């Protein structure tokens with residue numbers, strides 16, 4: 001789950017990562033006016049959306065007076081930033097910036113550890129800095145065995161010194177990095193990013209922005225992350241929202257072939273073969289273990305309700321749920337869903353796949369196209385999507 005900036009700053013604050021003084025979360029221009037009066041004279045008016053690059057898109061404005069904060073809010077509410085509509089604005093007392101740095105920590109799956117990235121060149125696109133001036137970007141992997149008691153201050157200092165952070169801020173920035181690491185572990189984040197991390201005119205080091213991704217698999221340890229489910233910040237896509245409510249693992253993608261399968265690995269491989277066949281997947285949907293008619297019907301109904309989907313590729317590997325049960329589930333789901341224009345290309349493998357395929361062939365359902373292999377199924381699904 002991604003947090004918006006102000007939520008990330010709240011999370012930082014309670015874990016001793018220094019942030020600017022608290023601001024106000026506003027949903028109307030009137031609320032912004034009141035907040036700017038109280039927090040000003042100089043405030044910064046910031047769009048709260050789950051994407052970066054708000055500054056460039058006109059979603060971040062420093063307002064020298066409350067009147068200018070109101071004018072900024074009028075421009076920013078309703079703004080579309082990379083497909084995200086601005087419903088919420090955060091008004092914060094403006095910080096006086098002397099320097100901007102970059103700091104982030106993320107999971108490094110290959111190393112089975114953490115990757116810390118630090119740069120003296122912050123406030124700009126870090127990918128760009130990495131391209132044009134790679135020496136300015138310091139990357140260090142840390143293993144869990146090196147961070148049993150948290151990130152050692154010496155290690156933090158060493159990373160920042162190598163990134164050429166100025167001597168006068170090294171102690172503060174090192175303490176901040178140690179706290180940031182603590183926040184990541186305590187809150188089960190997979191990514192924490194601060195861009196820019198600033199040195200203020202009065203020489204304090206603060207997180208001026210935040211990007212935090214929490215690990216959905218750890219939600220149960222944090223009351224389901226309910227505290228972060230806030231009105232106006234919902235996932236933009238209605239199908240993704242519906243899937244979440246139904247407990248279906250669904251991610252919307254850009255293409256036209258609906259994809260569903262069992263197991264995240266198999267579904268990812270399915271996306272690849274669809275791409276190899278010259279098509280592109282409309283979604284990632286993992287029906288998980290088992291393939292009951294109920295799960296199949298719910299999942300199919302979700303995929304088919306997407307108007308972009310012109311064919312569907314169902315890719316199931318029979319395990320405990322045998323091939324003939326999967327086939328029966330698909331046929332029953334089709335009957336329950338009634339008429340729909342898209343064809344379902346079905347590839348079964350694993351336990352009793354033969355029997356499952358035989359059942360599908362026998363049934364001769366007008367919507368179901370059995371396929372023998374994954375690549376054949378992908379070809380068929382892509383052809384059908386094109387000709388639809």
Ligand code: GDP
Pocket residue numbers: 044051052053054055056060062093094095096097100123124195196208209210
């Ligand atoms: P992003 O564009 O989505 O990454 O949003 P940021 O929160 O990083 O803000 C973009 C830029 O606005 C920052 O890099 C700063 O240069 C500027 N900015 C943000 N907050 C303040 C502030 O309190 N004071 C000043 N002077 N500039 C700010």
Ligand code: MN
Pocket residue numbers: 195196209210
């Ligand atoms: Mn930023």
